[in-house]
């Protein structure tokens with residue numbers, strides 16, 4: 497049986513970790529969605545140098561381990577005088593890393609929107625960016641909701657990287673409680689349950705959104 | 714209004730448009746016909762720079778279309794385009810489809826844009842569909858919305874690329890009727906179509922294309938009664954007897 501006294505006695509720590517994991521996830525979600533969208537448009541826009549920047553970002557970032565990107569913010573930039581606390585460094589690393597995957601998802605979505613949509617929008621006098629914003633992206637985002645949901649779930653789980661740099665998240669407090677109590681299994685089971693508390697509703701929410709949009713079109 | 718002088722276009726090695734010379738005056742309705750792959754769409758799409766020409770001169774509404782200093786978005790305000798597959802925005806209502814460009818391109822206030830949209834929806838005969846989504850409309854209705862969307866920018870030129878080719882036979886007439894009205898009101902129109910009845914009735918001029926060249930240009934009476942070119946004759950006999 498699980499030892500619930502651990503949960504009760506360390507409730508504050510669990511809650512603080514949970515709140516920070518939630519906060520890091522939400523911030524990284526918003527940030528990576530924004531950067532990912534920009535990079536996706538960069539890769540597709542009819543401007544060569546932007547294509548290169550977009551491609552370089554995606555290929556570089558998604559092919560190195562997340563922890564290394566977090567270290568860039570945690571020890572790399574401080575070495576040249578730009579400092580962050582560990583929570584911020586972790587969240588920034590997570591954002592930059594996830595954005596590369598989101599860029600690919602959104603790019604696929606943009607390419608799945610029929611060519612005629614861009615042509616109709618441009619021929620009416622809209623600029624490329626206006627056409628993207630008002631016509632293409634809303635359709636692309638609808639198309640990519642399922643893979644986007646996967647990326648967001650990965651993001652929540654990957655936020656555990658904050659634990660490695662003392663980022664005050666669930667994983668960090670899990671480690672802390674475990675080293676205080678010398679209990680491992682039960683402590684981490686509760687940590688896992690808290691992650692599920694975030695990921696399962698996210699998963700259900702994405703499913704519901706998908707069904708609703710399927711009906712609306 | 715539209716002036717092609719020695720225009721050529723290549724897709725890589727493929728020579729799509731060959732030495733095109735064509736002048737279209739304000740208020741003229743020009744119908745372009747010709748076999749599949751002859752370059753009709755390409756020609757029309759050059760007019761608003763959806764395709765870029767390789768050489769020659771193309772002037773539309775007094776503006777050199779392919780000049781570096783040309784603000785293409787500004788030129789495009791004056792050129793409406795209607796596509797074979799309508800290309801309505803599926804995530805927007807009929808009204809939103811029509812008001813988007815006037816609001817974002819011309820900066821028309823929302824209320825005024827809606828009024829204008831309703832005016833053109835009345836004109837194409839479907840004001841009751843203003844709040845519907847495109848998927849809830851028949852093909853003919855969708856194409857009429859697309860025409861209203863083009864007109865809402867109050868363009869000087871309307872381009873049509875096979876506007877009825879994707880329609881059920883029973884809805885073709887309603888779209889052609891709208892186009893006929895437009896033509897009568899003096900809109901400058903360039904129309905690619907296989908509807909010979911329409912061409913005969915409203916065109917000021919027929920342009921016959923084959924293999925990237927304009928082979929013949931003539932008023933409809935003359936063209937249909939007695940085409941000069943053998944290939945035009947062949948094309949007509951095939952299309953009229955099918």
Ligand SMILES: Nc1ncnc2c1ncn2[C@@H]1O[C@H](COP(=O)(O)OP(=O)(O)OP(=O)(O)O)[C@@H](O)[C@H]1O
Pocket residue numbers: 724727729747748749750751752753754755756
């Ligand atoms: N993007 C492209 N790249 C290469 N070739 C192309 C491209 N677009 C069109 N073509 C070719 O150019 C030729 C002319 O095409 P276009 O679409 O202008 O013909 P069309 O007269 O409109 O034919 P249709 O009646 O079938 O619509 C065709 O042979 C076509 O295969």
Ligand SMILES: [Mg+2]
Pocket residue numbers: 753754755874875
């Ligand atoms: Mg065509």
